[in-house]
Amino acid sequence: MKHNALRSFFICGLILIGMALFPLFTNNFIIRFGTDILMFAIMASAWNIIGGYTGYASFGNVVFFGIGAYTTAVLMEKAGFGFALAYASSGLLAAVFAILVGLPVLRLRGHYFAIATLGVAEAMKALVQNLEITEGNSGIYLPMLDMSVRGQYYFFFYMMLATLVACLLTTYILLNAKFGYSLIAIREDEDAANSVGINTTYAKTMAFSLSALFTGFAGSIYAYQQAFIKPEPAFTVHTTVKMIVMAVFGGMGKLFGPLLGAFSIEVISEILSDHFLVAHALFFGTIVILAIVFTPKGIMDIITERKLNVSYFLENIRKHRV
Amino acid sequence: MLAQIVINGILKGGLYALMAMGMSLIWGVMDIINIAHGSFIMLGAFTTYWLFTLLGIDPFVSLIFSISILFVIGYGIQKYLINLIIRASAFITLILAFGIEIFINNAALVAWTADVRKVKVAYGASNFSLGDWVTIPTVRLLAFMLVIVIGTIFFFILNRTDLGRSIRSTAQDLDAAQLVGVDVARTYALTFGLGVGAAGAAGTLWSILFPISPMMGGILTLKSFVVVIIGGLGSMLGPILGGLTLGVAEAMGSTWFGSTYENLISFTILVLVLILRPKGILGGAD
Amino acid sequence: MAILQANRISKHFDGLVAVNKVSFVLNPGEILGLIGPNGAGKTTVVNMIAGVYPPTEGEIHFKGKPIHGLKPYRIGRMGIARTFQVVKPFPGMTVKENVAVGAMFGARGKRRSAKEAMEKAEEVLEFVGLADQKDRRADQLGVAFRKRLEMAKALAMSPDVVLFDEVMAGLNFGEIDQAVQMIQKIRHSGITILVIEHVMRAIKNLCDRVFVLHHGEKIADGPVEEVLNDENVIKAYLGKRFKELTH
Numbered sequence: 001m002k003h004n005a006l007r008s009f010f011i012c013g014l015i016l017i018g019m020a021l022f023p024l025f026t027n028n029f030i031i032r033f034g035t036d037i038l039m040f041a042i043m044a045s046a047w048n049i050i051g052g053y054t055g056y057a058s059f060g061n062v063v064f065f066g067i068g069a070y071t072t073a074v075l076m077e078k079a080g081f082g083f084a085l086a087y088a089s090s091g092l093l094a095a096v097f098a099i100l101v102g103l104p105v106l107r108l109r110g111h112y113f114a115i116a117t118l119g120v121a122e123a124m125k126a127l128v129q130n131l132e133i134t135e136g137n138s139g140i141y142l143p144m145l146d147m148s149v150r151g152q153y154y155f156f157f158y159m160m161l162a163t164l165v166a167c168l169l170t171t172y173i174l175l176n177a178k179f180g181y182s183l184i185a186i187r188e189d190e191d192a193a194n195s196v197g198i199n200t201t202y203a204k205t206m207a208f209s210l211s212a213l214f215t216g217f218a219g220s221i222y223a224y225q226q227a228f229i230k231p232e233p234a235f236t237v238h239t240t241v242k243m244i245v246m247a248v249f250g251g252m253g254k255l256f257g258p259l260l261g262a263f264s265i266e267v268i269s270e271i272l273s274d275h276f277l278v279a280h281a282l283f284f285g286t287i288v289i290l291a292i293v294f295t296p297k298g299i300m301d302i303i304t305e306r307k308l309n310v311s312y313f314l315e316n317i318r319k320h321r322v
Numbered sequence: 323m324l325a326q327i328v329i330n331g332i333l334k335g336g337l338y339a340l341m342a343m344g345m346s347l348i349w350g351v352m353d354i355i356n357i358a359h360g361s362f363i364m365l366g367a368f369t370t371y372w373l374f375t376l377l378g379i380d381p382f383v384s385l386i387f388s389i390s391i392l393f394v395i396g397y398g399i400q401k402y403l404i405n406l407i408i409r410a411s412a413f414i415t416l417i418l419a420f421g422i423e424i425f426i427n428n429a430a431l432v433a434w435t436a437d438v439r440k441v442k443v444a445y446g447a448s449n450f451s452l453g454d455w456v457t458i459p460t461v462r463l464l465a466f467m468l469v470i471v472i473g474t475i476f477f478f479i480l481n482r483t484d485l486g487r488s489i490r491s492t493a494q495d496l497d498a499a500q501l502v503g504v505d506v507a508r509t510y511a512l513t514f515g516l517g518v519g520a521a522g523a524a525g526t527l528w529s530i531l532f533p534i535s536p537m538m539g540g541i542l543t544l545k546s547f548v549v550v551i552i553g554g555l556g557s558m559l560g561p562i563l564g565g566l567t568l569g570v571a572e573a574m575g576s577t578w579f580g581s582t583y584e585n586l587i588s589f590t591i592l593v594l595v596l597i598l599r600p601k602g603i604l605g606g607a608d
Numbered sequence: 609m610a611i612l613q614a615n616r617i618s619k620h621f622d623g624l625v626a627v628n629k630v631s632f633v634l635n636p637g638e639i640l641g642l643i644g645p646n647g648a649g650k651t652t653v654v655n656m657i658a659g660v661y662p663p664t665e666g667e668i669h670f671k672g673k674p675i676h677g678l679k680p681y682r683i684g685r686m687g688i689a690r691t692f693q694v695v696k697p698f699p700g701m702t703v704k705e706n707v708a709v710g711a712m713f714g715a716r717g718k719r720r721s722a723k724e725a726m727e728k729a730e731e732v733l734e735f736v737g738l739a740d741q742k743d744r745r746a747d748q749l750g751v752a753f754r755k756r757l758e759m760a761k762a763l764a765m766s767p768d769v770v771l772f773d774e775v776m777a778g779l780n781f782g783e784i785d786q787a788v789q790m791i792q793k794i795r796h797s798g799i800t801i802l803v804i805e806h807v808m809r810a811i812k813n814l815c816d817r818v819f820v821l822h823h824g825e826k827i828a829d830g831p832v833e834e835v836l837n838d839e840n841v842i843k844a845y846l847g848k849r850f851k852e853l854t855h
Contacts, residue, residue: 057413104597110412111355115547116596122544123589130582178712178722185709188698195658195692197684197713197765237540241420248417282428288421293407296414320409322496322507 016165023157031153035225037266038160039218043239044246044258045167046214051244052252053171053180054207055187056106059240060117063124064094064212066235068219073140073229074133083145087159087220094216095209102208106201109190118237125235139230142223156225163221164259167214172255174210183207187253249291251300260299293317326456327573333459335569336466337527341542342549342561343476344520350555351493351513352408354415358423359546360539362518364430366392366525367534374441381441381530382464388522396518401511408510423539430536438535446530465527472523477558479516489513541585548592554601609672611636611800612657612688612769617666617676619652626652628824629666634769639791639801641811641818641832645844648821650804651693654771657802658690659683670769687715689767691758693774693804699747703738703757704729706746707764714765725764732764736790752783756790763794770794772803776810788813812836820844 023031043065051057068090075081075089105116128134145152174180182203185193194200223229233239242265243258250261268287272280294313295302302308345359369388373379379387399422407414449459480486488509492499500506528534528542545568553564568588575587610633619627627649634640644650656663659680668676675683684690689710698706704726711717711725711732720728733739736756741749746757755775762770772791776784788810795801805811811818812832819829822844828835835841 057416105593108596108600111349111353111416112551112596112600114355114413114416115551116593118544118547119589119592119596123586123593126583126586126589130586176722178717178725181705181709181712181722184701185698188700189696191660191680192692192696192698192761193709194680195660195684195690195696196710196761197681197715197717198709199679199681201679241424244417245420279428279432282425282432285421285423285425285428288424289403289418292414292418292421293403296407296410316410317406320407320414322405322408322500322510 019161020158023154028150028153031157033266033270035153035157035160037263038157038164039222040242040246040266041259041262042160042164042167042218043215043243044250044262045164045171046211046218047243048247048252048254048258049171049183050204050208050211052247052254052257053175053187054183054204055190056204056208057114057244058117058208058211059114059237059244060119060121061211061215061243062235062237062239063117063121064098064215065219065222065239066121066124066128066231067094067097067212068216069223069229069234070128070134070140070219071216072220072223073142076142076224077140078133083224086224087217090220091213091216094219095213098209098212099205102205103201106204106208118240121235121237121240125231128231128235134231137231139228142227142229144227145224156221159221160218163214163217166217168255168259170210170214175255179203179206184253245288245291248296249287249298251298254298254300257298257300264299323455327577328570329456329458331570331573332566333462333466333569334573335566336469337524337531337565338545338549338568339562339565340469340472340520340527341524342546342553342565343473343558344517344524345543345546346550346553346555346561347476347480347520348514348517349550351489352404352510353412354404354408354514355412355419356517357416357419357543358426358539359517359521360541360543361423361426361430362392362396362521362539363525363528363542364534364536364539365395365426366522367529367538368430368434368525368536369522370526370529371439371441371534374443381443381526382468385468385523385526388526389519392522392525393515393519396521397511397515399518400514401507404514405507405510423543427536427539434536436535436537438533440533441529443530461530465531468523468527472520473558473562476516476520480558485509485512545588548588551592552595609636610634610669611671612802613669614653614657615667615669617653617656617663617668619649619656619661620664626824627656627663627821630821630824630826631666632819632826632829634800634802636800637795637798638816639795639803639814641815642802642804642821643806643811643818644821649824650821651773652824653821654690654773654802654804657683657688657771681713684765684767685713685715685717687766687768688771689714689762689765689769690771691755691762691773691775693777695754695758697746697749697754697757697761699745701746702743703746703749704733704742706757707732707760710761710764711766714767716766728766729764732760735763735793736760737786751778752780755779755787759790759794763799767799769800769802772801772805774804774806776805776807784810808836 047061071090071093072086075086101120105113108116129137134140145155147155182198185198186200186204190200246261246265247258249265251257269280269284272283294316296316341363345356348354348356366388369391370381370384373384373387374381404415404418446461449457451457480489488504492504492506492509496506549561549564549568552567553560571591572584572587576584612634614630614632616629616631617627618629630653642650655661657668659678662677667674670686670688708725708729711720711728712722733742736759738756738760741753749757759775776787779787784807791801791814803814815832817830818832818835820827820835820841827844828838828841
């Protein structure tokens with residue numbers, strides 16, 4: 001047991017060092033691609049807190065991304081904030097928004113929660129499209145980062161990496177604390193969790209808020225990187241779908257599942273769009289369908305179980321068909 | 323003025339009701355949230371567009387084709403894909419439906435490009451006046467009446483036929499239905515076919531009234547959600563009431579606040595109804 | 609003084625009266641039985657005590673403090689633990705984790721770290737005889753073990769009062785006897801118990817007192833022998849079945 005934990009720490013450390021060093025040896029294009037993967041890894045890992053561990057499949061997490069992006073844009077462009085302060089405010093505002101929305105919405109379960117969160121994200125998009133301070137559909141510019149081009153690539157890569165590490169570390173610490181048990185208990189049986197003394201409302205609202213915090217951070221970095229944002233990409237439901245698919249594909253409720261999912265989905269998408277300019281999204285849809293039918297537990301499960309054979313892939317169908 | 327707004331809202335609301343009927347049926351019977359619903363509406367719309375553009379078939383006549391084609395597609399998808407994992411958690415089927423949505427939309431994009439198209443029928447702009455102050459577009463009225471006809475057929479199938487009985491018993495208790503000899507796999511496939519067929523019909527009517535494109539489905543799925551949630555699950559009356567409510571609310575809202583607020587209004591209604599009356603305005607308070 | 613007291617509590621569902629003005633007291637250290645035919649409102653009473661829903665009218669006091677209308681987790685932390693008639697384990701967790709969650713958040717939860725809760729869980733598993741099952745996933749257990757896990761989860765909460773809702777349903781004779789011994793052991797550890805049960809031999813062997821619900825109303829209350837021989841009770845509920853079971 002002790003030995004295993006030590007080995008895991010060692011492996012994690014090596015991977016982290018590898019990730020931190022890799023931009024130094026490659027070109028800008030690859031760094032940018034790595035930055036994108038990290039951004040989705042943050043969002044998928046953050047989604048994992050509420051969707052994977054707590055069992056509340058949010059279909060509106062992009063709202064926190066959009067809020068983060070717009071908070072940074074508005075604060076930097078209109079209020080003259082520096083990025084550091086804008087970054088912190090973005091995460092916090094998203095987290096507070098999650099608490100306010102979460103209190104009523106987290107009373108809903110299953111489909112109803114999914115659709116309510118979807119509705120919140122769409123309503124927020126429509127609001128941003130109509131507000132003056134966000135400059136509606138025409139979008140909003142941000143001040144440029146004053147650095148060499150290479151420096152900018154480094155900056156955004158390491159910001160994303162640091163945020164991802166913070167997200168995973170927070171999740172890891174919480175999982176081993178009582179709070180983590182309360183989330184998993186809620187996922188497994190919410191009524192039983194409540195009767196056993198867990199303040200379920202508090203626990204799931206906090207989980208939602210944490211999920212929002214890190215998603216908001218990702219939005220903030222994204223806005224600064226893009227230097228220009230509009231409601232449509234910032235609040236698009238496709239971002240939500242992507243983070244969920246990544247979390248599921250990698251392994252929901254597993255610490256490194258979403259990271260693995262983000263990496264594989266992004267790499268697959270990149271290869272596909274290299275070869276099939278128009279049809280790559282079509283293949284993406286196919287991958288989602290195949291993954292959900294044959295490997296709903298994600299690749300983390302395949303790695304840890306080491307049962308790579310036909311019957312493993314057919315197990316889902318055998319259990320759940322009519 | 324007000325009467326005109328309400329009538330516009332009701333006419334559009336009828337179409338919303340038809341869109342939501344199929345979604346409500348699939349949701350109520352199989353607990354599947356069909357995210358791909360809007361994509362099926364899009365396929366129905368394009369069926370009509372191509373039949374009209376290539377063969378000159380009148381859009382209202384093409385209704386028969388769009389319903390049958392979409393029925394077959396829906397039947398096949400349920401039978402050979404969704405049925406494979408139907409007993410898994412609702413979340414899994416939701417993601418599967420997302421995969422189907424992405425697939426259909428992008429297949430349509432590859433096949434037909436992102437161009438926005440219109441079905442230009444000769445009678446498209448005709449209308450008539452009622453009294454001095456209300457103008458009714460003929461096509462919209464016709465579409466509305468068709469919604470009523472299709473809704474009635476739907477109601478008949480569900481309540482007066484053997485298929486309807488097996489659908490309803492399966493919805494109540496899958497295992498019990500199986501025990502008394504209902505072929506659940508087939509019933510599910512037929513249910514999905516019916517729901518998607520209704521989406522096809524909605525697509526046809528939509529294509530007569532509004533421009534269409536491969537990416538039109540997303541917002542229609544969301545609108546269908548709003549309607550189903552407002553009306554609540556479990557009865558044919560729900561989607562109708564929900565559709566009319568949404569139609570009128572949107573018509574009024576966009577008159578008073580401007581048409582850019584249309585989506586803000588629908589999604590605010592969606593969230594509020596879910597929070598305040600999760601069983602829909604027809605269902606009891608929670 | 610009574611540790612738990614219900615004063616004329618009622619529950620209405622959509623105009624239907626499930627429980628009608630029922631009062632009872634639970635004295636410290638006793639085992640009180642609650643019996644009645646299916647649909648008599650027994651589980652509704654448990655749910656009201658546990659805070660699943662508030663009583664439509666009436667009051668419930670625990671150690672002198674009103675608890676009606678409180679959320680389940682508050683009541684759980686005050687020292688009332690319950691089991692569910694249809695057992696509710698956390699299926700994906702191991703047996704030990706299931707029990708540890710009870711120890712983490714129950715009456716003494718605030719003072720226990722996650723690690724201490726694990727130790728407490730070991731202790732409780734030993735007590736209920738599930739120690740050799742502790743690393744299995746909860747959803748892989750059979751009925752008897754599941755029922756026992758349900759009891760272990762409740763005990764890990766370090767409660768003063770436990771509400772056992774049909775923990776013997778579906779068990780065979782041998783298993784029932786084991787459960788009866790277990791409940792007696794629990795009482796000797798100082799915990800006050802309310803048992804809802806259909807199994808008459810268990811009621812007879814366990815309870816100091818018993819009260820009977822019928823159509824949501826209390827029709828008898830007193831020592832077991834007395835109540836089981838009560839004319840009304842026999843007519844309303846027990847009848848032939850009781851005779852079959854006792855003789």
